[in-house]
Amino acid sequence: MPKAVAVDIDGTLTDSNKEIHTGAIKALRRLERAGITVILATGNVRAITYGLWRFLNLSGPMVCENGGVIWHPDWNGPIVRADGTRARRAAQYLSDKIGVDSKGITTNVWRESEWCLFTDENLDEIKKCISMSEFSDLSVVKTGFAIHLMEPHLSKGEGLKIALEKIGIEPSDVLAIGDAPNDISMFKVVGHSIAVGGSFDSLAAVAKVISPFERAETFEPLVDFILNQ
Numbered sequence: 682m683p684k685a686v687a688v689d690i691d692g693t694l695t696d697s698n699k700e701i702h703t704g705a706i707k708a709l710r711r712l713e714r715a716g717i718t719v720i721l722a723t724g725n726v727r728a729i730t731y732g733l734w735r736f737l738n739l740s741g742p743m744v745c746e747n748g749g750v751i752w753h754p755d756w757n758g759p760i761v762r763a764d765g766t767r768a769r770r771a772a773q774y775l776s777d778k779i780g781v782d783s784k785g786i787t788t789n790v791w792r793e794s795e796w797c798l799f800t801d802e803n804l805d806e807i808k809k810c811i812s813m814s815e816f817s818d819l820s821v822v823k824t825g826f827a828i829h830l831m832e833p834h835l836s837k838g839e840g841l842k843i844a845l846e847k848i849g850i851e852p853s854d855v856l857a858i859g860d861a862p863n864d865i866s867m868f869k870v871v872g873h874s875i876a877v878g879g880s881f882d883s884l885a886a887v888a889k890v891i892s893p894f895e896r897a898e899t900f901e902p903l904v905d906f907i908l909n910q
Contacts, residue, residue, distance in 0.1 A: 748840020749794025838866030
């Protein structure tokens, strides 16, 4: 019985059409009613994460932008672990050198700690170009929704540890659920982890359990199992 469940959003709470799965939403509400804290841990921005958090009436903190921003509305402001300036400059450098779209994805207008390029940009070319530049220390992580440029100390795992310390829950008492490489660090921190069906092979390789259910379809049977223990 976990004390908290840390849940990725994109690709995890969504279905194969990238739409929020209503069954997963109901399942998360059941966890909260049972006294299990739900933490949204995502590469998405604080504004979007808060919208989902609020309408789900969750109690846990939010880990946004891959651990770059940690927040709960009851706190005295967010914990912002990088200002994102170098990531934005790196995007412009990539635009000048290899022609990527430096404006990147729509949610960049709200980003506080990192910068995201479109997922269909050439990842290998981006990594090669970054490795030979002044930005060679930046992390370049591709998910199903974006290519993230971020400071090397940022990760979901480190962000989650800060969030858990704030609420007094040990990482060993947490179940993490995700689908992409940016969830690897989170899986390595917690006591239990599940890669949803259809997840990246690199995440499945480090997960304690690989769900037989596709993406958000994981949640209803999973919550049934947890609450029937």
